[in-house]
Amino acid sequence: MRFIFDRNTWQEIFGSISKNKTRTIITVIGVLWGIFIYIALSGAAKGLDNGFDKVFKTVAINSMFVWGQSTSMPYDGYKTGRQMQLKLDDVETLKNRIPEVQYIAPRISQGQFGNEPVYTVRGQKSGSYTLNGDYPIYTKIATKKIFDGGRFINQEDIDQARKVIVIGERVEQELFDKGENPVGAYIRVGSIYFQVIGVTKLAEGVSFDSDSAMFIPFTTYRKLYNSGDNIGYMCIAAYDDADAVQVEKDIKALLRNIHRVDPKDERAFGSANLGEIFNRTMGFADGLTFMSLVVGIATILAGVIGIGNILLISVKERTKELGVRRALGATPGEVRNQIILESVFLTVIAGILGIILGAGVLALINTLTKDADFPYTNPTVPIPYVLGALVIMVVLGTLIGLIPAQRAVSIRPIEALREE
Amino acid sequence: MIEIKDLHKSYKMGSNSLHVLKGINFSVEEGELVAIMGSSGSGKSTLLNILGMLDELDEGTYTLDGVPIVNLNETKAANYRNKFLGFVFQSFNLINYKTAMENVALPLYYQRMPRKQREEKALKYLEQVGLKEWATHLPSELSGGQKQRVAIARAMAAEPKVLLADEPTGALDSTTSYEVMELIQKINDQGNTILIVTHEEDIAHMCKRIVHLKDGIILEDKKVKQVRAVTNVQ
Numbered sequence: 001m002r003f004i005f006d007r008n009t010w011q012e013i014f015g016s017i018s019k020n021k022t023r024t025i026i027t028v029i030g031v032l033w034g035i036f037i038y039i040a041l042s043g044a045a046k047g048l049d050n051g052f053d054k055v056f057k058t059v060a061i062n063s064m065f066v067w068g069q070s071t072s073m074p075y076d077g078y079k080t081g082r083q084m085q086l087k088l089d090d091v092e093t094l095k096n097r098i099p100e101v102q103y104i105a106p107r108i109s110q111g112q113f114g115n116e117p118v119y120t121v122r123g124q125k126s127g128s129y130t131l132n133g134d135y136p137i138y139t140k141i142a143t144k145k146i147f148d149g150g151r152f153i154n155q156e157d158i159d160q161a162r163k164v165i166v167i168g169e170r171v172e173q174e175l176f177d178k179g180e181n182p183v184g185a186y187i188r189v190g191s192i193y194f195q196v197i198g199v200t201k202l203a204e205g206v207s208f209d210s211d212s213a214m215f216i217p218f219t220t221y222r223k224l225y226n227s228g229d230n231i232g233y234m235c236i237a238a239y240d241d242a243d244a245v246q247v248e249k250d251i252k253a254l255l256r257n258i259h260r261v262d263p264k265d266e267r268a269f270g271s272a273n274l275g276e277i278f279n280r281t282m283g284f285a286d287g288l289t290f291m292s293l294v295v296g297i298a299t300i301l302a303g304v305i306g307i308g309n310i311l312l313i314s315v316k317e318r319t320k321e322l323g324v325r326r327a328l329g330a331t332p333g334e335v336r337n338q339i340i341l342e343s344v345f346l347t348v349i350a351g352i353l354g355i356i357l358g359a360g361v362l363a364l365i366n367t368l369t370k371d372a373d374f375p376y377t378n379p380t381v382p383i384p385y386v387l388g389a390l391v392i393m394v395v396l397g398t399l400i401g402l403i404p405a406q407r408a409v410s411i412r413p414i415e416a417l418r419e420e
Numbered sequence: 421m422i423e424i425k426d427l428h429k430s431y432k433m434g435s436n437s438l439h440v441l442k443g444i445n446f447s448v449e450e451g452e453l454v455a456i457m458g459s460s461g462s463g464k465s466t467l468l469n470i471l472g473m474l475d476e477l478d479e480g481t482y483t484l485d486g487v488p489i490v491n492l493n494e495t496k497a498a499n500y501r502n503k504f505l506g507f508v509f510q511s512f513n514l515i516n517y518k519t520a521m522e523n524v525a526l527p528l529y530y531q532r533m534p535r536k537q538r539e540e541k542a543l544k545y546l547e548q549v550g551l552k553e554w555a556t557h558l559p560s561e562l563s564g565g566q567k568q569r570v571a572i573a574r575a576m577a578a579e580p581k582v583l584l585a586d587e588p589t590g591a592l593d594s595t596t597s598y599e600v601m602e603l604i605q606k607i608n609d610q611g612n613t614i615l616i617v618t619h620e621e622d623i624a625h626m627c628k629r630i631v632h633l634k635d636g637i638i639l640e641d642k643k644v645k646q647v648r649a650v651t652n653v654q
């Protein structure tokens with residue numbers, strides 16, 4: 001190891017690499033480009049990954065919606081075209097029979113999927129909004145950010161069928177003056193007065209609800225609209241490790257069974273699976289990470305091989321010099337070490353430059369996409385990755401340096417000295 | 421200092437082999453200044469290379485300062501060269517991107533000498549050859565004679581037991597040659613053992629002994645009265 005800390009060693013290395021400046025630069029650029037690609041691509045992939053994570057942060061990852069449609073096959077004496085109506089009982093049955101289900105939030109709503117929104121008035125101001133009858137468990141599936149001082153529907157609201165309401169941010173803006181605190185105020189929904197208990201912030205990323213929605217206790221809704229045990233649709237969250245697609249199939253199969261629908265009737269119940277979309281998106285990000293790794297490593301390899309080539313040429317050119325050194329007492333080991341060190345030095349310098357350049361570009365992209373509506377957040381390459389890349393550089397540099405080093409010592413000093 | 425017995429050396433060239441040295445018996449005492457003469461192709465360089473452990477002998481024995489030189493691997497040979505031998509070449513063989521001082525210090529680097537000490541010593545030897553003020557110059561900025569003097573300083577810096585010079589004046593004009601010979605004589609005067617290969621009569625006579633090679637054997641080996649190099653410079 002002594003030779004690494006000797007100024008002469010470095011002088012030897014600088015001397016020999018500065019003799020072929022252009023070629024040294026070209027080779028360094030080869031490796032630099034490789035590590036730059038690696039850093040930039042994997043950083044970008046990480047950025048997308050972070051971005052997607054943020055998008056899906058406010059909803060349960062393995063979540064889906066299920067609703068009733070109408071049958072497309074006759075079955076068990078029923079005619080085709082029978083309207084399917086989900087019931088509160090279905091929720092219990094699903095929870096009991098499908099173990100992968102973590103939460104089910106039944107919901108009934110007005111003003112969604114084509115039916116009339118609800119006319120809402122406060123003083124002189126009015127508007128028409130979607131009205132949802134919800135259970136508190138809904139927030140387990142889709143996080144609701146409530147502005148300070150407010151809350152979402154709780155179990156007591158359900159038990160007592162209170163006339164309380166949570167409104168979306170836009171509803172607040174349209175019905176209240178700026179600076180006014182809506183919590184505690186009353187608004188008239190249809191013909192009934194409700195007390196506002198909270199305002200939902202519009203969630204960043206994926207959201208189930210628009211900001212012009214309103215939420216009241218399910219029990220209140222059912223009284224108001226006389227809807228009995230009917231529910232509009234279910235929001236279902238499966239456990240994180242469950243196969244969302246399979247859970248979705250199981251749920252629909254069970255519902256067909258409960259509602260006496262032909263097991264082959266795919267149309268009777270509709271569903272949308274967020275877990276599947278999420279997995280596909282994340283699969284894309286993973287693929288990108290993997291691809292950046294492959295491309296980066298291939299480019300680095302090409303660059304390192306380039307360095308090996310240059311060193312091989314330079315060793316050939318320096319045959320005589322190496323012969324002189326050996327006449328002066330350089331052992332084959334010392335000559336070998338010097339050349340390997342040259343290789344490692346070039347690779348590491350190129351690597352560091354590439355990392356700096358890559359980090360710079362990532363920082364630039366981050367600044368440029370900060371305000372853009374693009375799922376791209378904090379595109380950093382973790383330090384261990386960078387260090388790992390450097391270690392790989394050293395290892396590759398050493399390995400590739402072995403070839404010219406071996407060539408340098410394979411020639412006998414007497415022959416090396418004869419070289420002109 | 422040097423003891424050679426019945427040395428043979430052939431070069432294989434395809435199916436035939438060229439018998440270059442055919443039984444050399446030869447010894448050199450400490451402090452001698454020996455010229456090895458002979459026409460081109462007579463095997464002078466071959467002999468010197470074997471003495472310098474750059475080449476191997478086929479038959480015979482070689483003892484240097486009491487150490488039998490046998491079964492050398494490259495690392496061992498390198499260490500012996502570093503410890504025992506100094507080389508001066510016809511074409512100087514300075515490293516072109518190193519300054520005069522760095523060139524002189526190079527064998528000391530391979531002796532694992534600390535840098536400060538190395539530089540001090542290199543400067544001391546540059547001073548001996550009269551080139552101290554050229555220490556920071558690159559070889560390309562030096563004349564032929566200066567280059568050879570740097571090369572001699574480099575060979576001497578490691579304080580070898582024997583200095584081997586293959587045609588050290590071969591690439592120099594006669595005035596410069598005499599300057600170099602004067603330097604070699606001075607180093608010899610300090611007690612150093614020196615072998616010089618040359619085919620020039622006047623250079624050979626500046627040594628104390630002339631060994632004449634012909635057709636692979638020693639034709640003549642005689643002590644001569646040394647001609648001082650200074651006396652040749654008018």
Ligand SMILES: Nc1ncnc2c1ncn2[C@@H]1O[C@H](COP(=O)(O)OP(=O)(O)O)[C@@H](O)[C@H]1O
Nearest residue numbers: 431438440458459460461462463464465466467
């Ligand atoms: N490596 C070698 N391979 C083959 N022949 C060689 C080799 N080295 C020298 N010779 C031959 O050996 C002979 C002696 O060479 P050398 O010792 O260089 O002569 P000198 O130095 O006296 O001119 C020459 O004929 C030369 O061609």
Ligand SMILES: [Mg+2]
Nearest residue numbers: 464465466586
């Ligand atoms: Mg010769």
